[in-house]
Amino acid sequence: MQSMMAFVTGLLFGVGLILSGMSDPSKVIGFLDVAGLWNPSLAFVMGGAVLVGFLAFQLAAKRPKALLGDVMRIPTATRIDRRLVLGGLTFGVGWGLAGYCPGPALVSLASGGSKPWLFAVAMVAGMALFEILERVPGARERRVA
Amino acid sequence: MTIDWANFTPGSSLAGGVLIGVATAMLLLFNGRLAGISGIVGGLLRPAKGDVGWRIAFVLGLVLAPAAFGLVAPLPAVRVDADGAVLVIAGLLVGVGTRYGSGCTSGHGVCGLSGGSPRSLVATAAFMLAGFATVFVVRHVVG
Numbered sequence: 001m002q003s004m005m006a007f008v009t010g011l012l013f014g015v016g017l018i019l020s021g022m023s024d025p026s027k028v029i030g031f032l033d034v035a036g037l038w039n040p041s042l043a044f045v046m047g048g049a050v051l052v053g054f055l056a057f058q059l060a061a062k063r064p065k066a067l068l069g070d071v072m073r074i075p076t077a078t079r080i081d082r083r084l085v086l087g088g089l090t091f092g093v094g095w096g097l098a099g100y101c102p103g104p105a106l107v108s109l110a111s112g113g114s115k116p117w118l119f120a121v122a123m124v125a126g127m128a129l130f131e132i133l134e135r136v137p138g139a140r141e142r143r144v145a
Numbered sequence: 146m147t148i149d150w151a152n153f154t155p156g157s158s159l160a161g162g163v164l165i166g167v168a169t170a171m172l173l174l175f176n177g178r179l180a181g182i183s184g185i186v187g188g189l190l191r192p193a194k195g196d197v198g199w200r201i202a203f204v205l206g207l208v209l210a211p212a213a214f215g216l217v218a219p220l221p222a223v224r225v226d227a228d229g230a231v232l233v234i235a236g237l238l239v240g241v242g243t244r245y246g247s248g249c250t251s252g253h254g255v256c257g258l259s260g261g262s263p264r265s266l267v268a269t270a271a272f273m274l275a276g277f278a279t280v281f282v283v284r285h286v287v288g
Contacts, residue, residue, distance in 0.1 A: 005175045006199035010206020011213055013168035013180060013251075018214045018221065020161020021154055022250075026224035030149055032280040039149040041158040046254060048162025049169065053259025056170030066177030073177050074260065077247075080267050087246020088253070088268040092275025094238030097283065098227045101250040102182040102243060105236075106204060108223070111211040115225045119236040126240020127187045 002068055014107045020045040023107045025099025032096055169255055172203070181252020182207070183243035246271070 021027045021041055030039035057074075066072055095101050100108070100119050108116035169180040176199060178185075185200050211220055227235065243249040246268050248257060253272070257265020 002176055003198040003202040006172065006178070007202040007206045009168045009172040009176075009180065010203035011210055012171070012206075013165055013203075014207040014210020015214050016161045016164030016166075016168060017207075018161070018210060019164060020158045021221070022161070024221065024223040026226060027152065029226070029280055029284075030152060032276045033284055034146060034277055035281050035285055037147050037149040039152050041152070041154045044155045044158040045162035045165065046258075048159040049166040049255045050162075050259050052163055052166025053169050053255055054261075056166070056173050057256075057260040059170075060173050060177075063174075066173075067175045068177075070177040072173075073179065074173075075179070075247075075262070075264075077264060080264055083245050084247065084264060084268050085271050087242050087244070088271030089275040090238050090242030091246055091249060092242070092272035093279045094235040094240075094242060095250075095272060096276040096279025097238070098232050098235035099225065100232075100235065100239070102186060102239065103207065103249070103251055105239075106182065106186075106207045107210050109208050111220055112223060112225070115227070115229075115232055118229055118232040119239075122233040122236025123240040124186065124190075126237040126242075127183070127244050128190055128240075129237070130187070130241050130244035131190050 002070065005068065013103065016049075017104050017107050020048075022101075023104040025104075028099040028101075028104075029096070165251075165255060166259075169251075169259070173256075179252060179256045181248050181256055183239075183249040184247070184252050187244050242272075 017023045022045055027039060028042065030037065031042040060072055060074065063072060098119055100116065102123060105116050105120045105123060109120060172178050172180045178199065185203055188196065189200050214220060248265065248268055250272070253265040253268040258269060
């Protein structure tokens with residue numbers, strides 16, 4: 001049941017990405033190009049999503065458990081550290097170079113030729129590299145320091 | 146600043162955003178999970194018992210979304226300007242960066258901001274600024 005619901009939400013999320021224009025890299029770069037011919041459309045994506053999301057988080061905060069019975073897994077971390085900022089900056093550079101972030105890249109695999117595959121395979125390789133670096137002895141200690 | 150009115154689509158972008166919000170709300174309220182794509186995919190690389198199926202199902206839903214969309218309307222045209230080498234470098238940066246920073250556009254940008262997380266606000270500001278700066282350099286300094 002959990003997987004069925006996850007599949008439906010993934011499908012809906014993907015349809016939303018396509019409809020919104022997020023899965024078109026040229027549109028994403030048009031949004032990020034504030035000094036050129038700027039396309040502000042994608043600000044509306046964030047606006048619409050956060051509007052609905054805000055209500056959902058209000059509801060979720062009142063519930064100890066999700067509707068299908070699992071515990072609510074809402075992150076509680078509050079630490080603003082170097083990892084968070086440097087990670088965000090690194091992601092932003094990649095996003096600006098290609099115009100893809102993770103969701104749109106996956107949504108484009110079935111219909112977008114070889115380019116989204118190049119990006120997505122490299123992205124998963126980058127994630128795997130992170131996992132390897134995290135397992136190097138001492139990585140956690142350095143992280144706290 | 147010049148606005149690109151020819152490609153300005155506030156209606157479909159807002160509607161798409163609402164759908165993303167509804168999907169995020171459903172995954173949160175039914176499954177108790179955050180619809181953060183980099184987190185969902187990254188979690189598959191450190192598989193834990195009972196924690197794999199829903200991730201694969203969600204990713205499968207994302208991948209099949211164009212087929213669902215195509216049943217209702219023709220898929221919008223997309224354009225990728227970056228060449229192969231740039232796409233690979235960008236993919237690596239996005240993969241490493243989203244995992245170090247614990248989230249991407251969906252996890253921090255949608256979920257985190259919806260939940261009022263100061264961490265996500267900082268992360269979102271960081272990736273937006275880096276995105277603006279990168280496009281500025283590529284389009285107006287190097288280009």
